[in-house]
Amino acid sequence: MARSQKKGPHVEEKLFRKVMVAKQTSSFVPIRTWARRCMIVPEFIGQKFEVHNGRTFLPVTITEDMVGHKLGEFSPTRTYRGHGAGKKK
Amino acid sequence: MPRVVGVDIPNNKRIEYALRYIYGVGPKVAERILKEAQIEPEVKAKDLTEDEVSRIAGIIERNYQVEGPLRRIVQGNIARLRDIGCYRGLRHRRGLPVRGQRTRTNARTRKGPKKTVAGKKGVKELSRG
Numbered sequence: 281m282a283r284s285q286k287k288g289p290h291v292e293e294k295l296f297r298k299v300m301v302a303k304q305t306s307s308f309v310p311i312r313t314w315a316r317r318c319m320i321v322p323e324f325i326g327q328k329f330e331v332h333n334g335r336t337f338l339p340v341t342i343t344e345d346m347v348g349h350k351l352g353e354f355s356p357t358r359t360y361r362g363h364g365a366g367k368k369k
Numbered sequence: 370m371p372r373v374v375g376v377d378i379p380n381n382k383r384i385e386y387a388l389r390y391i392y393g394v395g396p397k398v399a400e401r402i403l404k405e406a407q408i409e410p411e412v413k414a415k416d417l418t419e420d421e422v423s424r425i426a427g428i429i430e431r432n433y434q435v436e437g438p439l440r441r442i443v444q445g446n447i448a449r450l451r452d453i454g455c456y457r458g459l460r461h462r463r464g465l466p467v468r469g470q471r472t473r474t475n476a477r478t479r480k481g482p483k484k485t486v487a488g489k490k491g492v493k494e495l496s497r498g
Contacts, residue, residue: 343453345449345452345453346453346455349453349455352456353455353456353457354453354454354455354456356456356459363486
């Protein structure tokens with residue numbers, strides 16, 4: 281079910297502040313975050329993140345098309361290497 | 370047989386059903402179109418007058434996305450998901466269900482015909498039954 285319009289998008293306050301600081305200082309150091317539930321807002325475009333997937337941080341660079349998705353959608357949490365007799369690990 | 374929006378030639382069914390043969394027109398949209406065109410939904414498609422057909426066509430062209438353009442929009446949306454590498458895009462790439470359905474069983478619409486795996490639990494029971 282979609283989120284109530286009344287609430288507006290969920291954006292993690294702390295993360296948002298960090299993004300604004302990074303933008304002002306035009307720093308290109310990726311921001312490490314666990315905030316997978318955070319909605320990507322237009323202010324994030326061009327910013328680099330490292331989004332936790334439960335084990336490691338995966339690099340995500342935000343493009344315009346990603347606005348409206350959540351950070352977690354770009355950091356898969358499951359490992360699947362396929363079935364079958366393939367001798368590869 | 371009447372032609373509405375390009376190649377669609379609905380047959381001798383009532384128009385409320387015939388219109389649904391157009392991609393992008395379902396029960397609700399068909400109902401709304403007929404209401405706006407002031408045509409009885411019970412009339413057979415073949416019994417429509419020229420004027421009524423053109424009225425329907427006009428309404429569809431003005432208010433709805435159907436057929437080719439609609440297909441292109443849908444394809445474009447999927448392509449976007451694939452390109453940005455989000456979870457839904459990954460599921461589209463792999464041909465697996467996108468909306469969190471189970472894949473241990475079922476999911477045959479997305480996965481296609483069964484590929485039986487030897488030794489998998491449940492295979493024996495399935496072949497016996």
